Amino acid sequence: MSKVYIGGKLYDKADAKISVFDHGLLYGDGVFEGIRVYSGKVFRLPEHIDRLYDSARAIHLEIPLSREQMAEAVVSTVRANGKKDGYIRLVVTRGAGTLGLDPRKTSDPQVIIIVDDIALYPQELYDNGLEIVTAATIRNHPNAVNPRIKSLNYLNNILAKIEGIRAGCLEALMLNHKGEVAECTGDNVFVVKHGILRTPPTDAGILEGVTRNAVLELARAAGIPAQEMTLTRHDVYTADECFLTGTAAEVIPVVKCDGRPIGNGKPGPVTRQLRERFQQLVRQ
Ligand code: PMP
Numbered sequence: 001m002s003k004v005y006i007g008g009k010l011y012d013k014a015d016a017k018i019s020v021f022d023h024g025l026l027y028g029d030g031v032f033e034g035i036r037v038y039s040g041k042v043f044r045l046p047e048h049i050d051r052l053y054d055s056a057r058a059i060h061l062e063i064p065l066s067r068e069q070m071a072e073a074v075v076s077t078v079r080a081n082g083k084k085d086g087y088i089r090l091v092v093t094r095g096a097g098t099l100g101l102d103p104r105k106t107s108d109p110q111v112i113i114i115v116d117d118i119a120l121y122p123q124e125l126y127d128n129g130l131e132i133v134t135a136a137t138i139r140n141h142p143n144a145v146n147p148r149i150k151s152l153n154y155l156n157n158i159l160a161k162i163e164g165i166r167a168g169c170l171e172a173l174m175l176n177h178k179g180e181v182a183e184c185t186g187d188n189v190f191v192v193k194h195g196i197l198r199t200p201p202t203d204a205g206i207l208e209g210v211t212r213n214a215v216l217e218l219a220r221a222a223g224i225p226a227q228e229m230t231l232t233r234h235d236v237y238t239a240d241e242c243f244l245t246g247t248a249a250e251v252i253p254v255v256k257c258d259g260r261p262i263g264n265g266k267p268g269p270v271t272r273q274l275r276e277r278f279q280q281l282v283r284q
Contacts, residue, residue: 001013001014002081002114002115002116003077003080003081003115004016004077004112004113004114004115005073005077005080005111005112005113005114006018006110006111006112007108007110007111008073008111010077010080016112016114018093018096018110018112019096021096021097021098021099022093022094022095022096022097022110023093023094023095023096023097023103023106024091024093024094024095024110024152025093026097026099027094027101027153028151028152028153028154028155029059029061029093029094029103029106029152029153030059030061030091030092030093030094030109030110030151030152031052031055031056031059031061031091031092031149031150031151031152032052032089032090032091032092032150032151032152033048033049033051033052033088033089033090033150034087034088034089034090034247034248035048035074035087035088035089035090035247036086036087036088036118036247036248036282037078037083037084037085037086037087037088037115038085038282038283039084039085039283040078040083040084042074042075042078042088043210043247043282044210044214045071045074045075046071047210047213048090048210049067049070049071049074050067051150051208051210052070052090052092052150053067054148055148055149055150055151056092058146058148058149059149059151060103061092061094061103061109062109063092063109063111064108064109064111065111070090070111073111073113074088074090074113077113077115078115080115081115083115086115086116086117086118087115087116087117087118087247087248088113088114088115089112089113089114089116090111090112090113091110091111091112091113091114091152092109092110092111092112093109093110093112093152094106094109095107095108095109095110096108118248119248120248120249120250121170121249121252125170125252126252126253126275127267128253128255128266128267129252129253129254129255129256129265129266129267130169130170130171130244130252130253130254130255131168131169131254131255131256131257132164132169132171132172132173132184132244132254132256132257132258133163133164133167133169133172133173133257133258133259134172134173134174134175134233134257134258135159135160135163135164135172135173135174135175135185136163137156137159137160137163137174138174138175138176138177138182139156139160139174139175139176139177139182139183139205139206140156140205141176141177141205142176142177142203142205146205147182147183147205147206147207148202148206148207148208150207157174157185157186158185160172160174160185161185161186164185171184171185171186171187171244171254172184172185173189173233173236173257175233176204176205177205179232180200180204180230180231180232181200181204181231181232181233181235181236182200182204182205182206183200183204183206183207183209184244186246186248186249187209187244187245187246187249187252188200188206188207188209188211188212188244188245188246189231189236189242189243189244189254190212190215190242190243190244190245191231191235191236191239191240191241191242192239192240192241192242192268192270192271193235193238193239193240194240195224195225195270196224196225196226196227197216197219197224197225197226197227197270197274198226198227198228198229198231198235199212199216199226199227199228199229199231200228200229200230200231201228201229201230202228204230204231209245209246209247210247211245211246211247211249211250211251211278212245214245214278214281215245215251215274215278216228218274218277218278218281219274222273222274222277224270224273224274233257233258236257236262237257237258237260237262239262239263240262240263240268240270241253241262241263241267241268241269241270241271242254242255242257242262242263242271243267243271243274243275250275250278250279250282251271251274251275251278252275253267253268253271253272253275255267
């Protein structure tokens with residue numbers, strides 16, 4: 001039976017409960033992280049904790065633990081679950097309050113840590129590549145809810161995901177308010193053109209993915225030129241290769257976008273190389 005951490009205590013899954021008055025539930029008022037455990041080691045925990053605290057700061061939420069205490073809580077919950085390979089969901093809600101938006105009328109932000117398995121895309125898609133479509137729903141305007149905040153309000157992404165699913169695709173490409181490529185609903189996007197790796201910059205209205213940053217580092221270390229630059233759908237359609245990155249997805253090739261085959265319609269060599277290097281990195 002898996003053990004869930006809530007506010008410093010471990011509960012059996014069936015007993016892991018929080019209040020229906022929690023503003024995380026009522027308004028999506030809170031922040032979260034999705035983190036991997038590989039061979040018993042939490043992947044890039046400091047980076048995930050930094051992003052969690054940045055997200056919290058941006059929504060004016062004070063997390064009732066220091067970063068060190070949070071890291072310790074994550075590691076000890078993983079240990080209590082005896083998981084060598086798995087997925088951690090770290091959630092901080094605003095806490096229970098009165099009905100009404102006012103965050104001052106809440107108390108006790110809830111820190112929740114779930115350790116579980118992760119449902120990957122089927123292996124076939126890693127071998128042969130994924131097809132995506134562009135969603136009509138644009139990514140949140142940075143002056144509304146900044147996509148750099150990993151907030152509990154994921155409706156923007158869910159609406160785009162529904163469009164993808166309705167079009168028979170497991171991921172959907174999201175543009176920003178300027179019509180530029182931002183990211184997918186739960187993954188960052190990369191293209192390769194003439195041997196150069198490109199991904200939208202953080203100010204394109206994206207979540208700055210931990211996997212994205214790891215892949216940029218791996219590319220630079222491997223001598224693959226890498227640029228963070230504005231991309232349009234044209235750049236995706238005319239790319240030699242395209243792939244997505246995310247904690248759950250890792251590195252997955254994209255071979256079709258809006259019905260257009262990308263490159264020769266098969267996962268490309270740069271994608272394969274970076275996927276392999278990423279596998280090596282996480283197994284280190
Ligand atoms: N973009 C969005 C919208 C996400 O939700 C995620 C994480 N699931 C990512 C990108 C990838 O980020 P990371 O590599 O840190 O998982």
